[in-house]
Amino acid sequence: MDQPQPTSVPKRPPRILSGVQPSGKLHLGNYFGAVQRHIEMQTQGQCFFFIANYHAMTTVAEAAKEMKRKAGDVLREYTRDVALDYLALGLDPDKAVFFRQSDVPEVTELAWVLATVTNMGLLERAHSYKDKTDKGITPSVGLFTYPILMAADILIYRSNLVPVGKDQVQHLEMTCDMAVKFNLAYGKVFPEPQAFIPEHEHQAKVPGVDGQKMSKSYGNTIEIFAEGKPLEKTVMSIKTDSTPKGQPLNPEADTVFALYRLFANDDEGDSLAADYRAGAVGYGDAKKRLLAKIDEHFAPFRDKRKQLAADPSTVEDVLRAGAAKARAEAQKTMDMVRKATGLA
Secondary structure (H helix, E strand, C coil), X not given: CCCCCCCCCCCCCCEEEEEECCCCCCXXXXXXXXXXXXXHHCCCCEEEEEECHHHHCCCHHHHHHHHCCCHHHHXXXXXXXXXXHHHHHCCCCCCEEEEXXXXXXHHHHHHHHHHCCCCHXXXXXXXXHHHHHHCCCCCCHHHHCHHHHHHHHHHCCCCCEEECCHHHHHHHHHHHHHHHHHHHHHCCXXXXXXXXXXCCHHHCCCECCCCCECCHHHCCXXXXXXXXXXXXXXXXXXXXXXXXXXXXXXXXXXXXHHHHHHHCCHHHHHHHHHHHHHCCCCXXXXXXXXXXXXXXXXXXXXXXXXXXXXXXXXXXXXXXXXXXXXXXXXXXXXXXHHHHHCCC
């Protein structure tokens, strides 16, 4: 008599989780550091990509004050802009779950549960908290507990992979610490997520127009969907040294070249580098080449963005449908959490 064969259980594809803050217009740093990667990964697993509007509340009030606008109006506008950018740039809601963080309220419930197993010392060591307070930002409780909410974002979908830059690895380590402490106290509920770090180091840090890391907080960004005169003005304002035209330039120490390399293929990058070293190109000419590259790269997406902006109901439908899928998973996790903790 034949022995029954064991039934194979199909392996679940990796669950990938990432979010982007709607704290201003998305820029090239966001694009190469996150957006482009997210769009490439949407066929590589079960992807959950969210607009982190809860997180943006730690800084948006200050930004709105400078703009002399109501914080709620600014956050709503920025959230919509992020949705438009992602959809225009190629995110497919049939391949990835795309949603607003605040449409899944279970994440704040999990944040409280995780707060009860998180040490104060862990939060005090957070680089993001230190960086912002060093810049003079008044530290709110929300800013201090930011890593807990981030951990809840990751764990509530039982994520396996989290695309991060090297400057964000600490947050993922803190998430793993919270998951371990919860599992030890209440039983295994959460997997420990792994970091997915960009393969190419030059894509991990995109320089701004002043040479520092491109960041909205530094005011040194080049917006993804800038065009025409505003884009030209920004690119031509990139800080360079005072080497006169006709003299050799060092491509490895130049912001214009670093940005150009992000858009160019290897041959184009090598050609410009050779022109730099031979003194065959000045910074003004290099900026014009960069401007042309940026314009060429994003031009095909601009019309789609304008079409989406003219039909806000389509974008809203996408976000709500994504939230329904995300919330269904979040509720499964919270059922497990409530039973494990005795809250059920």
